[in-house]
Every structure is written in C-alpha cells, then in structure tokens.
Amino acid sequence: MSMKFLREASLGFTVALFATGxxxxxxxxxxxxxxxxxxxxxxxxxxxxxxxxxxxxxxxGRLQIEVLPDGAEVSAFEILDAVAxxxxxxxxxxxxYWSGKHSAFVLFSNxxxxxxxxQTTLMSWYYSGEGRDLYTELVQDMMxxxxxxxxxxxxxxxxxxxxxxxxxxxxxxRSIKYRAPPGIAxxxxxxxxxxxxxxxxxxxxxxxxxGTIDAAEWIGPADDRNLGxxxxxxxxxxxxxxxxxxxxxxxxxxxxxxxxxxxxxxxIEAAALANVAMTNAVNLHENALAxxxxxxxxxxxxDTPDEYYDLFIQAQNDVVQEYIGGDxxxxxxxxSQSDFAELxxxxxxxxxxxxxxxxxxxxxxxxxxxx
Numbered sequence: 470m471s472m473k474f475l476r477e478a479s480l481g482f483t484v485a486l487f488a489t490g491x492x493x494x495x496x497x498x499x500x501x502x503x504x505x506x507x508x509x510x511x512x513x514x515x516x517x518x519x520x521x522x523x524x525x526x527x528x529x530g531r532l533q534i535e536v537l538p539d540g541a542e543v544s545a546f547e548i549l550d551a552v553a554x555x556x557x558x559x560x561x562x563x564x565x566y567w568s569g570k571h572s573a574f575v576l577f578s579n580x581x582x583x584x585x586x587x588q589t590t591l592m593s594w595y596y597s598g599e600g601r602d603l604y605t606e607l608v609q610d611m612m613x614x615x616x617x618x619x620x621x622x623x624x625x626x627x628x629x630x631x632x633x634x635x636x637x638x639x640x641x642x643r644s645i646k647y648r649a650p651p652g653i654a655x656x657x658x659x660x661x662x663x664x665x666x667x668x669x670x671x672x673x674x675x676x677x678x679x680g681t682i683d684a685a686e687w688i689g690p691a692d693d694r695n696l697g698x699x700x701x702x703x704x705x706x707x708x709x710x711x712x713x714x715x716x717x718x719x720x721x722x723x724x725x726x727x728x729x730x731x732x733x734x735x736x737i738e739a740a741a742l743a744n745v746a747m748t749n750a751v752n753l754h755e756n757a758l759a760x761x762x763x764x765x766x767x768x769x770x771x772d773t774p775d776e777y778y779d780l781f782i783q784a785q786n787d788v789v790q791e792y793i794g795g796d797x798x799x800x801x802x803x804x805s806q807s808d809f810a811e812l813x814x815x816x817x818x819x820x821x822x823x824x825x826x827x828x829x830x831x832x833x834x835x836x837x838x839x840x
Contacts, residue, residue: 506545506562545669568652575652585810615723625715629706630686648685654711690759
C-alpha cells in the first residue's frame with residue numbers, strides 16, 4: 470500500500486485505483502461517509518440516502534456514499550467540528566445547531582418571522598440571492614472552518630409539537646417543560662416564560678418516556694411519527710412560529726472537496742439541488758398522509774391558541790433586536806433577508822393568494838358534489 474493512499478485515507482476518504490500504476494482522475498473511486506443528526510428511521514435520513522444514490526448513479530459509481538445515523542461516529546452537536554477537522558468526511562444537520570459558535574447560523578435555517586420570509590422565499594434568497602455567498606463567508610472566512618456547506622432539505626414550517634396534555638392559553642403553556650430548538654427559537658420561548666430546553670432528536674423520546682419533558686417539537690408530522698412521538702403523547706398542535714422555515718444542510722470537508730475532480734463536484738452540486746426538489750415533494754405528501762393517519766387513529770390534532778402568535782412575535786422581535794445590535798454580520802444577513810423578502814412579497818403574496826383560491830375553490834366543488 471502506497472504512502473499516497475495512506476495520506477488520502479487519513480483525510481477521510483479512500484481512493485481506489487482501477488488500473489496498475491498512476492490512474493487519471495476519471496479512473497478513481499471516492500468513498501464518502503455522511504454522518505447525520507437524525508436516526509435511520511427519519512424521513513430526512515432517507516432523503517439523504519436519495520442524495521447519495523443520485524450522486525453515485527450520475528458519477529457512474531465513482532462516488533460511493535454511505536449515510537450514517539445520529540451518533541454513529543460523533544454526536545449531533547459535534548458534526549460541524551468533526552467535518553471541519555476531518556474526523557468525518559461529511560455531515561448532515563441544521564445550521565441553527567451551531568448557534569453557539571455564531572448567532573448568525575440560525576438565519577440560514579430558522580429565519581425570524583419578522584424578516585417576512587417563508588420557506589420558499591428563504592430558498593430563493595439562498596440560491597438566487599446573496600444567501601449562499603453569505604453562508605460560505607460565515608463558515609469559511611469568519612469561523613475558519615474547512616467545510617463546504619449546501620442547504621439541501623427545506624422541511625418547514627415545523628408544528629408547535631406534541632404535548633402530554635392540552636393547554637387553553639399561554640399561562641398553561643408556561644407550566645409545561647418543552648423541548649425547543651437551540652438558538653433564537655429556544656430563547657424566544659424562554660422570554661415568553663416557557664421552560665424550553667434544547668436536545669438532539671435522538672434524546673427526545675427517552676426524555677419524554679422518563680417524564681423529563683412534558684412536550685416537544687421535532688420536525689413535522691411524518692418524521693415525528695417515525696421518531697415515535699405519536700406513541701407517547703396524543704395532543705398535537707399543528708401550527709408553530711419557532712421554525713416557520715427549517716432547512717437541513719449537507720457539510721463536506723473542504724480538503725476532501727478540493728481533491729475531487731471538477732465533474733464530481735458538479736455532480737454533488739446537481740444532486741444537492743435535486744435533494745431540494747425531492748424534499749419539497751416528499752414533505753408535502755408524507756406530512757399530509759401522517760396527519761390523516763393521526764386523525765383516523767385517535768390523535769388530537771389541535772389548533773394553537775390565537776394568543777400564542779402575537780406573544781411569540783413580540784418576544785422574538787425583542788430577542789432579535791439584541792442580536793442585530795450586538796453583531797454586525799448578523800445584522801447584515803438579517804437586512805439581506807428582509808430586503809429580499811420585501812422585493813419578492815408583492816409578487817409572491819399574490820401567487821399564494823391565487824393558490825389559496827384554487828385549493829379552497831376545489832375543496833368547495835368536491836364538497837358540493839359529495840352532497
């Protein structure tokens with residue numbers, strides 16, 4: 470075995486030579502492991518496997534990608550550093566998991582409602598506006614991390630979540646120990662007086678079973694079912710503001726990325742964009758099926774009390790203003806998002822109104838026909 474092979478293996482990937490002696494880049498096979506922050510039962514684990522399968526197929530097998538569940542090599546909150554340091558080849562998690570490193574990370578996954586952004590607007594800003602350049606600046610230039618990031622799975626908006634008992638108003642909500650995402654979302658709930666705690670997805674069900682928490686949000690109806698939350702609690706509140714946008718990311722070690730031939734880089738880029746489209750398609754379908762399953766199976770699918778919305782937005786605005794005043798880069802990203810949302814709103818809002826009219830009109834026709 471050559472020293473060249475050993476050096477490459479130490480960087481976290483293996484190069485297999487098909488021919489004797491030196492081989493061209495087109496003859497090399499690259500094996501990449503992706504450590505995720507979700508269990509292998511997750512809808513988003515399977516969507517990450519879809520990304521891997523597409524990249525392998527487009528590369529003619531020159532990319533061999535294995536997707537690993539939460540905890541296989543490192544814990545969920547360690548993934549970014551592990552990718553940067555070459556401990557693992559690649560990772561899948563959410564930008565807001567790194568909010569402890571810099572407050573602006575949350576803006577690339579869970580955008581505050583005050584920006585005016587919804588999920589579609591966020592993804593447009595990332596791929597067609599300034600978003601991708603700003604995220605690369607944060608990860609590589611400001612944080613000095615040897616990581617190439619891709620936003621790949623737009624999965625929001627997230628429901629308020631699962632509860633051990635129903636609540637009528639915010640006063641009751643404040644008596645419930647609630648698992649919330651880290652960062653601005655969790656801080657907003659704390660500012661509202663809700664005893665919110667952050668924990669990785671793999672810890673939620675054990676904590677719920679022990680009674681450590683009384684309620685939890687995870688991702689969405691389908692993935693909540695796959696995680697097992699519907700087997701523990703029977704009260705499910707479908708609307709939440711803490712993650713009206715929620716985007717999963719693929720992180721690739723920068724040194725590994727630079728060693729890939731240009732055509733394989735392009736294939737990964739294309740597979741990442743395909744993953745965005747697949748996530749949008751699968752999300753709507755699977756979540757709709759899950760909600761129907763809940764309602765038919767006796768789960769109480771409830772509407773969040775109206776009082777929640779104004780109190781959440783007010784508390785979140787107060788939290789966000791502190792971040793804007795405290796960090797120039799956070800303020801710059803927030804302004805970029807707000808400006809983009811203001812630009813697209815006149816068109817986007819009218820399109821959404823048209824879509825709403827189509828859906829409501831079709832439902833009325835079907836109901837009338839059924840009568």
